Amino acid sequence: MTVLLDPTSEQSPSSRERLARPDKLEGLTVGLLDISKPRGDVFLDRLDELLSQRGIAVKRYMKPTVAKPAPLPLRRQMVGEVNVVIEGLAD
Amino acid sequence: MPPLDATLPEDGLIAVVKRDCPTCELTAPVLAELAAHGGLTVYTQDDPGFPETVPDRIDDTSLDVSHGLKVEIVPTLIRRAGGRETDRTHGWDRAEWERVSGFQGIGAGLPAFRPGCGALNVEPGHLEDLLIRFGETGLSARRVEIGADEDEFEAGFACGWSDGLPVVPPTEKRVLRMLSGTARDPKEVVGLCPPNLAPLTVEKVAINAVMAGCKPEYLPVVLAAVEAVLDPAFSMHGVLATTMFVGPVVIVNGPVRREISMNARGNALGQGNRANATIGRAVQLIIRNVGGGRPQEVDRATLGNPGKYTYCFAEDEEGSCWEPLSTDFGIARGVSAVTVFAGFGLQGVVDQKSRDPDSLARSMAASLKAIHNVKLAPSCDAILVVCPEHERTFRNAGWSKARLLEELRELCDIPGEDLVAGAKGIAEGYGPSVLGTTRNKFRQGGLFIVRAGGGAGMFSGIIGGWSSGGAAGSLPVAREVKS
Numbered sequence: 001m002t003v004l005l006d007p008t009s010e011q012s013p014s015s016r017e018r019l020a021r022p023d024k025l026e027g028l029t030v031g032l033l034d035i036s037k038p039r040g041d042v043f044l045d046r047l048d049e050l051l052s053q054r055g056i057a058v059k060r061y062m063k064p065t066v067a068k069p070a071p072l073p074l075r076r077q078m079v080g081e082v083n084v085v086i087e088g089l090a091d
Numbered sequence: 092m093p094p095l096d097a098t099l100p101e102d103g104l105i106a107v108v109k110r111d112c113p114t115c116e117l118t119a120p121v122l123a124e125l126a127a128h129g130g131l132t133v134y135t136q137d138d139p140g141f142p143e144t145v146p147d148r149i150d151d152t153s154l155d156v157s158h159g160l161k162v163e164i165v166p167t168l169i170r171r172a173g174g175r176e177t178d179r180t181h182g183w184d185r186a187e188w189e190r191v192s193g194f195q196g197i198g199a200g201l202p203a204f205r206p207g208c209g210a211l212n213v214e215p216g217h218l219e220d221l222l223i224r225f226g227e228t229g230l231s232a233r234r235v236e237i238g239a240d241e242d243e244f245e246a247g248f249a250c251g252w253s254d255g256l257p258v259v260p261p262t263e264k265r266v267l268r269m270l271s272g273t274a275r276d277p278k279e280v281v282g283l284c285p286p287n288l289a290p291l292t293v294e295k296v297a298i299n300a301v302m303a304g305c306k307p308e309y310l311p312v313v314l315a316a317v318e319a320v321l322d323p324a325f326s327m328h329g330v331l332a333t334t335m336f337v338g339p340v341v342i343v344n345g346p347v348r349r350e351i352s353m354n355a356r357g358n359a360l361g362q363g364n365r366a367n368a369t370i371g372r373a374v375q376l377i378i379r380n381v382g383g384g385r386p387q388e389v390d391r392a393t394l395g396n397p398g399k400y401t402y403c404f405a406e407d408e409e410g411s412c413w414e415p416l417s418t419d420f421g422i423a424r425g426v427s428a429v430t431v432f433a434g435f436g437l438q439g440v441v442d443q444k445s446r447d448p449d450s451l452a453r454s455m456a457a458s459l460k461a462i463h464n465v466k467l468a469p470s471c472d473a474i475l476v477v478c479p480e481h482e483r484t485f486r487n488a489g490w491s492k493a494r495l496l497e498e499l500r501e502l503c504d505i506p507g508e509d510l511v512a513g514a515k516g517i518a519e520g521y522g523p524s525v526l527g528t529t530r531n532k533f534r535q536g537g538l539f540i541v542r543a544g545g546g547a548g549m550f551s552g553i554i555g556g557w558s559s560g561g562a563a564g565s566l567p568v569a570r571e572v573k574s
Contacts, residue, residue: 002243005261006233007252007298007380009289014235016249 025056031082034062040088095159103130104192105169107162110141112208115166118183119144121198136211157212158221164207182207219264228263232294252380254400258302269297272307274574282321284382285328286389291381299380303373308351309366311572313373316341319431319568326565331384336396336435337557341371341403342541344417345427347572348405355407357545371403396435404543410479411542413492420569427572432474433565434554443549448488456502460532462555466520468505468530471556472537478544478551492540503532534561
């Protein structure tokens with residue numbers, strides 16, 4: 001394990017902060033990422049339905065395999081096309 | 092770790108040696124003699140098999156005992172009595188060894204005296220490791236743990252510490268080494284760092300200097316530059332927060348330029364010299380990390396400029412017929428100093444035809460009048476960076492720096508008719524009250540001259556400033572570099 005010395009004024013927590021969540025989804029494009037786990041599509045189809053009913057733009061993506069991280073071209077495509085991503089991580 | 096005294100013999104002699112020391116090799120027979128009398132414990136720093144002449148050697152390749160005993164030279168011979176040290180000598184000096192050991196006539200076949208060698212525990216690298224292991228660094232910055240599988244360079248980005256380029260991971264060891272570049276106390280507060288006015292300690296300067304890629308010997312220059320930008324006259328908060336292009340430009344004068352191998356000649360304002368590149372970068376990282384000044388947050392720059400990664404160079408004093416920039420601020424020639432200027436980019440002054448000083452000065456003035464906008468005067472402070480081939484023309488004509496500044500000032504007078512809004516078909520400009528008057532492009536004392544650049548090329552440069560130049564905005568500030 002490497003220990004680094006904090007170069008900042010230490011006025012914020014040292015744990016890295018996640019990007020702030022958007023206050024609302026209206027006006028944003030939501031990506032639904034199927035990680036290729038069985039029945040993930042059931043969950044994501046329902047989300048698609050609910051989001052679309054609210055008039056929120058939805059785009060669907062799928063990882064080729066659950067066993068590996070999403071390939072770089074897919075990650076780049078999602079970053080370029082959507083504002084937030086929802087994925088189902090478990091069965 | 093148990094306390095050192097608990098691991099040492101209560102009474103008797105201690106010797107600390109290393110094989111990689113000819114004097115230790117020389118004293119091996121003496122150590123055997125003393126061991127034969129009993130009551131000698133030998134600690135070996137490098138090779139646990141040394142000295143073969145002493146059966147009960149103790150492996151101190153961890154250097155823990157050597158560090159605890161504050162050994163600086165090997166061999167060191169120590170006498171202990173009642174659990175504490177009562178006497179010590181180092182190197183080989185028969186009389187001293189006889190006194191400390193209490194045995195006369197030892198090392199009969201040896202010369203009377205041989206100096207010892209440096210102990211391993213005080214060698215750079217080992218010493219820092221020991222200070223870290225024993226919690227004796229004196230460093231107070233918060234420790235941030237990086238996961239074992241995490242790339243430490245990626246962590247620099249993820250933690251938000253980077254200017255967009257990789258930063259050197261600021262480990263305790265690297266920061267300790269950086270601090271060896273100054274005699275100043277790491278806890279000393281250099282000032283309050285804008286925009287958040289966070290206390291900036293020497294230690295935080297060192298951490299950011301490590302990240303920027305500085306060597307320890309650059310640290311005094313970084314400290315001087317930081318002190319200069321924190322001077323209220325420089326107005327760092329405004330320089331950072333403005334929508335204009337500017338950032339701190341750091342210009343170095345005096346012997347330190349050569350001591351740290353800065354570039355004042357070919358490509359002086361460009362890439363390729365470690366000191367130039369990293370000193371300027373360290374200043375920017377400090378503003379970002381300690382001050383909290385980040386682009387699109389308090390840094391409201393519309394375009395910024397590439398110099399906001401780093402903008403630092405040295406003046407070519409040896410190649411110049413003029414007094415160095417630092418003397419404009421009352422610092423004597425020959426004294427190491429930094430001058431900070433709120434500036435941006437570089438506007439070229441290309442003149443390959445002028446061979447007399449009047450023509451060349453007119454050429455330079457015409458370019459100077461274009462800073463920000465030809466319709467604005469006074470617009471900002473500026474630095475004219477004069478290249479060697481241009482300087483030669485002034486040198487041959489016997490023009491001092493003061494003379495050139497005076498001529499340029501005269502040439503930078505602009506009639507109000509050229510500055511009024513709408514003149515030249517440009518809406519930018521001033522109201523009709525400017526008509527019939529003359530305005531100068533610069534406030535009095537707002538133009539500076541620096542000599543830098545390579546031998547070939549009639550290409551000088553202009554570093555433009557902030558529109559709030561002068562006392563109402565940012566004034567250039569110089570500081571002496573102190574060790």
